[in-house]
Amino acid sequence: MTADDLRLILFTLGMSALAVLVALPFGLALGWWLARKQWPGKALVETLAMLPLVLPPVVTGLLLLKLFGRKGPLGPMLESAGIEVIFTWKAVVIALAVMAFPLLLRCVRTAFEEVPRHLEEAAATLGKTPWQVFTRVSVPLARRGIAAGLVLGFARALGEFGATMMVAGLIPGVTETLPLAIYRGFQAGDDSRVWMLTGVAGGIAFVALALAGYLTRGRAFK
Numbered sequence: 001m002t003a004d005d006l007r008l009i010l011f012t013l014g015m016s017a018l019a020v021l022v023a024l025p026f027g028l029a030l031g032w033w034l035a036r037k038q039w040p041g042k043a044l045v046e047t048l049a050m051l052p053l054v055l056p057p058v059v060t061g062l063l064l065l066k067l068f069g070r071k072g073p074l075g076p077m078l079e080s081a082g083i084e085v086i087f088t089w090k091a092v093v094i095a096l097a098v099m100a101f102p103l104l105l106r107c108v109r110t111a112f113e114e115v116p117r118h119l120e121e122a123a124a125t126l127g128k129t130p131w132q133v134f135t136r137v138s139v140p141l142a143r144r145g146i147a148a149g150l151v152l153g154f155a156r157a158l159g160e161f162g163a164t165m166m167v168a169g170l171i172p173g174v175t176e177t178l179p180l181a182i183y184r185g186f187q188a189g190d191d192s193r194v195w196m197l198t199g200v201a202g203g204i205a206f207v208a209l210a211l212a213g214y215l216t217r218g219r220a221f222k
Helices: 003-036 042-054 057-068 076-082 089-113 117-125 131-142 143-158 161-167 178-188 191-216
Strands: none
Touching: 003 042, 003 057, 003 089, 003 131, 003 143, 003 161, 003 191, 042 057, 042 191, 057 076, 057 161, 076 143, 089 143, 089 161, 117 131, 117 191, 143 191, 161 178
């Protein structure tokens, strides 16, 4: 393994971790809202949030490209603020966060659904504000499910290819992640590097899935 390979691996790990941290506040808010409230359009919002899970990743990447591009809804505003997104590391984080969000949301929602309502109600009767109930009761009791969502989201981000390619491009040393490097190595016929990177990606994914499985076992509350 060369120094460039090590930098590539660390870059991918860092981008994946940052992506799930970016997605976490949205996942917590929407997950709790879906688990605890009934409101018009709930099914539609949940369906839209889950779309990246079933859409071809290149389609998701194309939508992000149109959204953040110079002619898109957010592009001119970001450009006027001096923020460049497309074909930068920021685009990598956005693409990974969007693709990881559905798995994170599903785990978070399930975790909140398993929190006994009477514990939240008891905290409210003791004078706790809704925010205090959420941060001191709901989130701590749902922590294993939330952690599992973070791990699964991280694993999904780690393996993302299509959306990243569309919105960030394949720029070695700038936006190239492990899956993109494997693809580039395959195109170049560098089999030894391809298999080495494949082994690294597979090993990280295996550990992430094993950890997620451990976190989800015995999660239900009595």
